[in-house]
Amino acid sequence: MxxxxxxxxxxxxxxxxxxxxxxxxxxxxxxxxxxxxxxxIFKASGFLILTVIGIPSNLFICCAFLHTRLTEAKLTPADIILCHLAVANLTSTITRSFSQMLTAFGYRNIYDDFSCKLVVFFFRVSRSLSIKLTCLLSTYQAVLVSPATSILDSLKHIIPKYLQHIIVSFYAFCFATSVHLLLYSSSSLINNTIPPYTFNYEYCYVTYPDYTFFISIGLSLFFRDFAFIVMMAVMSCYILVLLYRHGKKVKNLRSTDHGNSRSRAETKASFAVVTLVILYTVFFGVDNAIWLYSLTIVRVAPLISDIRGFFSILYTSVCPVVVIATNPKVKAKLKLPRLRRLPHSVDTSSPTM
Known part of the structure; x- marks a missing residue:
């Protein structure tokens, strides 16, 4: 009617x-x-690119360092940190970027409740680990380039000695601060409606019981990560200041070839670390600006969630590219297949008598 x-x-x-x-x-x-x-279309293409770059590149870094450890020599502390960083980035790419790519291409209900809890939990753990390991890498690089009169000079022997303990404590801390996700993550919604105080990953949902819990968890995670971001930014600025002073000091001096090569290697490594810190700071800034905005509203628009999701996972694909381009041990593994094929190609092309 x-x-x-x-x-x-x-x-x-x-x-x-x-x-x-x-x-x-x-x-x-x-x-x-x-x-x-x-x-x-943009969402599917973006997460497809991140997945295609992130998984093979991080896996290659892990294999490169593992091959170096088994066949050549003991890994340096920086190499160990980079290896753990690659594992964390690989986990983030699989649990977030790959899952987001599947939903962008139209796949639904790819996880049950138990799988959803694990996927969201390991994504948050690996993302938090990525921040802390990048901070540890920048701190260790600042210690390496610091002069003997610096306060950081005492850490040159402490960090390598207790490196495994530091990394294990990072893992334990990240697991402990992310355990709440195992309680509040689910794969489906009641009546297909998103309730208030819910973070929508599209393939999983994290629903908190009330606003107080929602805002307290959000702010605690933000300040937890922000403290490490500030520390790595301070260490990166310290590295840049030292490199600038060192460059002015040796500008008109002549050193031995060994000293020059060592200085150039330390400079390249320092700039690579600073590059990683700058990239992480930018991506973290965009991600957490949207995160803080989402804490002030009941429901977040899908487009806003997509942008935040992209920037939260972007570092996991950019970081391995920087490492592969700047780390000598990883670059050497790329050249090995070509070096092995070279004698065969020379023999087949040489004229026979």
């Missing part, structure tokens, strides 16, 4: 007005459909 009344009300309108209303509604529908299609 209500539908018939609405149809009659619509029929008494002039023909031009009816046509105008129809076109207006049609254009709105087309605009929304095109916007959704464009968003889905």
């Amino acid at each position: 209500i539908i018939k009344l609405k149809m009659k009300r619509f029929e008494i309108l002039p023909h031009d007005v009816q046509e105008m209303l129809f076109l207006q509604r049609f254009h709105i529908y087309v605009f929304k459909a095109n916007f959704m299609d464009t968003r889905a």
